[in-house]
Structure formats: C-alpha cells, structure tokens
Amino acid sequence: MVNLGIVGGTGYTGVELLRLLASHPEAKVKVITSRSDSGMLVADMYPSLRDHYPDLCFTEPDAATLAACDLVFFATPHGVAHALAADLLSAGTRVVDLSADFRLRDADEWSRWYGQPHGAPELLPQAVYGLPEVAREEIREARLIAVPGCYPTAVQLALIPLLEKKLITTQGIIADCKSGVSGAGRSAKVGSLYCETSESMKAYSVGKHRHHPEITQGLSQAAQEAVGITFVPHLTPMIRGIHATLYVRLKPEQQQLTNEELQELFETRYQNEPCVDVMPWESCPETRSVKGANICRIALHRPHDSDLLVVLAVIDNLVKGASGQAVQNMNIMFGLEESTGLKFAGLLP
Numbered sequence: 148m149v150n151l152g153i154v155g156g157t158g159y160t161g162v163e164l165l166r167l168l169a170s171h172p173e174a175k176v177k178v179i180t181s182r183s184d185s186g187m188l189v190a191d192m193y194p195s196l197r198d199h200y201p202d203l204c205f206t207e208p209d210a211a212t213l214a215a216c217d218l219v220f221f222a223t224p225h226g227v228a229h230a231l232a233a234d235l236l237s238a239g240t241r242v243v244d245l246s247a248d249f250r251l252r253d254a255d256e257w258s259r260w261y262g263q264p265h266g267a268p269e270l271l272p273q274a275v276y277g278l279p280e281v282a283r284e285e286i287r288e289a290r291l292i293a294v295p296g297c298y299p300t301a302v303q304l305a306l307i308p309l310l311e312k313k314l315i316t317t318q319g320i321i322a323d324c325k326s327g328v329s330g331a332g333r334s335a336k337v338g339s340l341y342c343e344t345s346e347s348m349k350a351y352s353v354g355k356h357r358h359h360p361e362i363t364q365g366l367s368q369a370a371q372e373a374v375g376i377t378f379v380p381h382l383t384p385m386i387r388g389i390h391a392t393l394y395v396r397l398k399p400e401q402q403q404l405t406n407e408e409l410q411e412l413f414e415t416r417y418q419n420e421p422c423v424d425v426m427p428w429e430s431c432p433e434t435r436s437v438k439g440a441n442i443c444r445i446a447l448h449r450p451h452d453s454d455l456l457v458v459l460a461v462i463d464n465l466v467k468g469a470s471g472q473a474v475q476n477m478n479i480m481f482g483l484e485e486s487t488g489l490k491f492a493g494l495l496p
C-alpha cells in the first residue's frame with residue numbers, strides 16, 4: 148500500500164485526486180491539507196466521497212506530517228512546492244507536483260514567466276517532466292515529478308509523432324486551444340463566474356501564456372531543434388475539457404506521404420500507450436468523450452490533400468491534464484500497472 152499526502156485538497160485538482168484514488172486498490176490517502184478548511188471532514192465537504200473517506204480530515208500543511216507519507220501530491224498554486232519539496236525529498240518522501248514549479252528546466256526562464264524568483268533551483272536537476280508517453284523510464288526512477296500542464300499535455304501528444312520523425316516544418320506551428328472553466332481553479336475570480344462564462348467564449352494571454360515556454364521546451368526536445376509555435380488559449384463555456392487544434396505544414400520533401408502513412412505513424416507511435424487513443428482518419432473527437440477519463444484522443448485531417456495537416460486532440464484538463472496524469476506517474480514510480488485506479492471509460496459516452 149502506498150501512503151499518500153495531498154497538499155491543496157480543497158481545489159479542483161485536489162478533489163479530482165481524491166475521486167481517482169478512492170477506487171485505487173494500492174493507495175491510501177493519509178494526509179490532506181487545506182489552510183482555510185483545516186479541521187473539516189472530507190466527507191462533509193464532498194458527500195459523494197463519504198463512503199471512501201469517512202474519517203479523513205483536512206489539516207494545515209505541515210512538513211513533518213507530510214514526510215511520514217511515501218509520496219506527496221502538490222495540488223497547489225505555483226511556489227508552494229518550491230517551499231516544501233526539499234524537506235520531503237530529504238526525508239525520503241517522493242513528490243509529484245501538479246503545479247508548474249519544476250516544469251521548466253531553466254530557473255531564470257521560470258522566473259521571467261512566473262514573475263518571481265525560482266524557490267528551489269537546486270532541485271531542478273532531479274526533477275523529471277512527467278509525460279509518461281515520453282519519459283516512462285525516467286519516471287520509474289524519479290523522486291520528484293513535474294506533472295505537465297493541461298494545454299502542454301494536449302499539444303505535445305498531438306505533435307510529438309510528427310516532430311520525432313522530422314516530418315513537419317518546425318516554425319510557424321499554430322496551436323489553437325480551448326479550455327473549460329475549471330482550468331482556472333476553484334478560488335473566487337470574477338472571470339470564472341457563471342454569468343461571465345456560461346454564454347460566452349474568449350481568447351486570452353494571446354502569445355504570452357505561461358504554458359508557451361513549457362510547450363516549446365517539450366516540442367523542441369522531441370524535434371531535437373528549436374520549435375516556433377503560436378499558442379492561443381481560449382476560455383469556453385464548459386466545466387471540463389481541453390480541445391487543441393494544431394495546424395502544421397509537412398516539409399516539402401515529405402509531401403508525398405499518404406494519408407494512410409500519416410495515420411499509421413500515429414497508430415504505431417501510440418500502440419502501446421494505455422492513455423492515448425488514435426481515432427480513425429478525419430474523426431472529430433469531442434471533449435465529452437474524455438470527461439473524467441485519463442485519456443487523450445487524437446485525430447488527423449489533411450484539408451484539400453495539401454501540405455497542411457490539422458491534428459485534433461482532446462483531454463479532460465483535470466484528469467489527463469492534471470490529477471489522472473499525476474496518478475499515472477505514481478503508478479509508474481511504484482512499479483504498479485500504469486492504469487491502476489484510472490477510469491478509462493469516462494463519465495459520458
């Protein structure tokens with residue numbers, strides 16, 4: 148049994164961890180923290196989890212209590228894991244951080260995008276970027292995991308097969324992405340109010356979103372050269388889900404590739420991946436089909452049989468984009484079957 152701590156248990160990704168771990172046969176949540184709701188029973192805040200966590204109570208975050216766990220998830224805003232991870236790691240506790248604290252390899256770049264000094268640059272050499280489809284072997288040995296962001300997960304899974312084989316032009320890629328409102332977290336913000344979001348859609352942080360360097364870092368690693376991408380996120384009137392539409396150009400010398408060959412490339416790349424579903428050619432995956440499930444569905448299109456490829460990818464931002472991917476990492480770290488406790492069927496057909 149793996150004994151777990153969750154820092155930030157009252158947020159959207161924190162409760163999603165609780166939901167997924169409730170049916171995990173090898174995991175037990177021992178500690179769950181909240182500063183504002185310390186003392187409250189989980190069962191009182193989340194009635195649907197009453198049967199699974201009858202006695203578990205939110206407590207103040209405390210390094211000594213958390214260090215008694217085998218692994219601690221950080222489901223907190225950026226900066227929190229910076230402050231606590233070193234103490235936990237030196238006590239032998241593994242850390243899986245859902246925030247962006249350890250995602251960028253360069254501390255100075257992190258500081259530029261996040262507007263504050265990096266709080267634990269000395270830990271960066273041991274941090275593993277936890278995208279299992281790319282780094283499974285490193286994850287097995289890791290003590291500190293940076294769980295990829297929601298948009299970066301969808302964009303990278305959609306483009307990696309093409310970049311690894313050097314089939315597309317690495318400059319001028321367009322990532323047109325939409326997110327549900329839960330991506331903004333559970334804390335009160337005018338921009339997340341029902342009246343502001345329920346019948347409206349808007350782009351935001353055009354060309355300057357903090358996921359830009361993370362996406363570029365991952366794609367450039369896959370391509371083994373610098374990738375140039377324009378990433379435009381949008382807020383859409385749904386609770387969960389990321390829909391990514393990627394526009395890429397085949398290199399001139401690759402334009403003879405047939406649609407069947409492109410489809411086969413994706414199917415082969417992901418044939419042993421339990422959390423990626425390559426759909427039939429010209430499918431249009433819906434976010435509802437991944438709701439609650441730790442899966443990324445991908446489909447390919449080639450309008451007018453030209454050099455333009457359109458890759459579509461959908462995930463649930465709270466599952467494959469955060470908590471599900473975190474549990475997937477935990478399973479790999481503890482030598483468990485990778486999909487243990489993860490519901491692939493999802494909540495909707």
Ligand SMILES: NC(=O)C1=CN([C@@H]2O[C@H](COP(=O)(O)OP(=O)(O)OC[C@H]3O[C@@H](n4cnc5c(N)ncnc54)[C@H](OP(=O)(O)O)[C@@H]3O)[C@@H](O)[C@H]2O)C=CC1
Pocket residue numbers: 154155156157158159160161180181182183184208221222223224225227245246247295296297329330331332333334464465468469
């Ligand atoms: N929502 C999403 O779709 C995704 C989120 N993420 C990332 O996961 C992390 C959590 O996101 P989300 O669940 O949406 O956030 P929420 O705002 O919903 O929840 C944040 C949680 O952290 C706790 N918290 C806040 N400040 C501190 C602090 N200084 N010390 C300890 N605990 C603190 C809060 O409880 P309290 O204040 O009571 O302590 C709360 O439980 C973020 O870094 C986010 O960027 C990643 C991918 C997707």
Ligand SMILES: CC(=O)N[C@@H](CCC(=O)OP(=O)(O)O)C(=O)O
Pocket residue numbers: 245246247295296297298326327328329330331332358380382
């Ligand atoms: C809709 C919305 O606001 N989404 C969030 C991204 C999700 C998130 O929490 O970011 P991390 O993956 O970096 O942790 C945003 O754009 O800031």
